Amino acid sequence: MIIEIEHLVKRFGQLEVLKDVSLSVNKGEVISIIGSSGSGKSTLLRCINLLESYQAGTIKFESKDILGSIKGINQYRAQVGMIFQSFNLFAHFSVLENCVIGQVKVLKKKRTDAEHLAMEILDKVGLASFANASVMTLSGGQKQRVAIARTLCMEPKVLLFDEPTSALDPEMVGEVLQVIKSLAKEHRTMMIVTHEMAFAKEVSDRVLFMDNGIILEEGTPNELFNHPKETRTKEFLQRFRNQ
Amino acid sequence: MITLLSKIPQDLFGAAGYIFSKYGSLFFFGAKNTLYIALSGTIIGLIIGLGIGILRALPVYDYDSKLKHWIVKTVRIITSVYVEVFRGTPMMVQAVFIYNAFLPIFKNSKLLAGIVIVSINTGAYMAEIIRSGIQSLDKGQNEAARSIGMNNTQTMIFVILPQAIKNAFPAIGNEFVVNIKDTSVLNVIGVTELFFQSTTVAGIIYRFSDTFFVSALIYLFLTYSTTLILKYIEGKMQISGFDGPSSQTTPLIKGHYKAKEPKQ
Ligand SMILES: Nc1ncnc2c1ncn2[C@@H]1O[C@H](COP(=O)(O)OP(=O)(O)OP(=O)(O)O)[C@@H](O)[C@H]1O
Ligand SMILES: [Mg+2]
Numbered sequence: 001m002i003i004e005i006e007h008l009v010k011r012f013g014q015l016e017v018l019k020d021v022s023l024s025v026n027k028g029e030v031i032s033i034i035g036s037s038g039s040g041k042s043t044l045l046r047c048i049n050l051l052e053s054y055q056a057g058t059i060k061f062e063s064k065d066i067l068g069s070i071k072g073i074n075q076y077r078a079q080v081g082m083i084f085q086s087f088n089l090f091a092h093f094s095v096l097e098n099c100v101i102g103q104v105k106v107l108k109k110k111r112t113d114a115e116h117l118a119m120e121i122l123d124k125v126g127l128a129s130f131a132n133a134s135v136m137t138l139s140g141g142q143k144q145r146v147a148i149a150r151t152l153c154m155e156p157k158v159l160l161f162d163e164p165t166s167a168l169d170p171e172m173v174g175e176v177l178q179v180i181k182s183l184a185k186e187h188r189t190m191m192i193v194t195h196e197m198a199f200a201k202e203v204s205d206r207v208l209f210m211d212n213g214i215i216l217e218e219g220t221p222n223e224l225f226n227h228p229k230e231t232r233t234k235e236f237l238q239r240f241r242n243q
Numbered sequence: 244m245i246t247l248l249s250k251i252p253q254d255l256f257g258a259a260g261y262i263f264s265k266y267g268s269l270f271f272f273g274a275k276n277t278l279y280i281a282l283s284g285t286i287i288g289l290i291i292g293l294g295i296g297i298l299r300a301l302p303v304y305d306y307d308s309k310l311k312h313w314i315v316k317t318v319r320i321i322t323s324v325y326v327e328v329f330r331g332t333p334m335m336v337q338a339v340f341i342y343n344a345f346l347p348i349f350k351n352s353k354l355l356a357g358i359v360i361v362s363i364n365t366g367a368y369m370a371e372i373i374r375s376g377i378q379s380l381d382k383g384q385n386e387a388a389r390s391i392g393m394n395n396t397q398t399m400i401f402v403i404l405p406q407a408i409k410n411a412f413p414a415i416g417n418e419f420v421v422n423i424k425d426t427s428v429l430n431v432i433g434v435t436e437l438f439f440q441s442t443t444v445a446g447i448i449y450r451f452s453d454t455f456f457v458s459a460l461i462y463l464f465l466t467y468s469t470t471l472i473l474k475y476i477e478g479k480m481q482i483s484g485f486d487g488p489s490s491q492t493t494p495l496i497k498g499h500y501k502a503k504e505p506k507q
Binding site: 084087089154 | 304305306381383384386387388389390391392393394397401402405406409
């Protein structure tokens, strides 16, 4: 087990967004998280990456509490990559520099080594020829692939995707999903919040349905999509089919 | 004396030409000091502003220690007192107060006094410019930096500040232009800048409108050429964002990077 979440509670003021969430993630597992808007999917990922604090419960990474030491938080974050809906590329850097900066400053790698790995990974996401381009000139799909490359350059042990294709024009969704699928094939540990049901079905080992701050139902893609048990899950999937 | 005064042409432009040719060196001396004070004051002010602006925008997170929360809160209060006091009072008043409060230091160097006053005053404005430059950035920039493991300092230096300063550049440059004009209040403590020199000239020839017409033209020349230079640099900074392959089909968005609104 690489991540263990126990009785996680997250509140924004009075609003309880995560209500006693427990979850274990195995090494190499691909988990998709689905659920309606506001159910707490993003918040769960953001808590795992410590972009949000939480009020109760524990999150363990490789059996150690992630809040163990403040100093360790940054090292921990580097091992848990996050890919955002809105890319959040460093706007003032080139594509290559986006992929190099973290390696040099956080991992303290030599620039030449960092650039070498960055080019390798950019090649993998099909953007090696854009290494020197300013990120402002890229299309949405390209931006998200750079964002994935930037995260991969840190050689993280876990990848967290928060609706990686929701901000994209439909014709660009495919190229990004393709990259994520190739990562799934490498048996990387991933948690993917998505509204792309067909994709979730295809890549996931396990699918979680979140509703109102809890994980209401979980199972294999076949169990969850074809034989959902809970009424809320059925309703949610029904709504999706009708769209 | 009568003969001297009677030689000055009666029309404004004629008089201005005469005054400039005769007292050009006095104006030049004043203009040089004005530029010197304005430029050093703006640069030192920017440095102060960067320090204070960063302190004021320092993030604290729930998992940080109680002590850190307390320190950040105290720092915010102290810095906001500085900013409010120096933005909320006239620089002329600040000049008289500071000059006299530190008279032993400044008595023999009014130029130094001028630079110190303009720097402290500008620092307060710069602090606000830098802080709003930092806070106007998409919070995703900060989150992305933290999510790859950067600490607060690294995030600030490598991700936030370069963008904040770039975005704030027009406002920073504007402070310089404002300072070229506002150094004129240093006349009140007798700094020999352009306004002071103009008063001297006007006092010699008893022609105030004509003399100050000349100084107005010099001020205008200084501010306008500064503005042109700043605009030029601004243009350069935007273009430097584009170094992509020429085959690029997607349009170049000038200025800020904007993420598309998430679809619902
Ligand atoms: N910073 C915040 N301050 C206050 N409330 C917040 C904040 N962030 C999220 N929330 C609230 O927490 C709840 C869960 O939000 P979250 O973003 O986790 O939902 P989600 O499942 O990711 O939804 P979506 O599919 O729309 O992205 C929502 O009600 C939201 O309004
Ligand atoms: Mg979300």
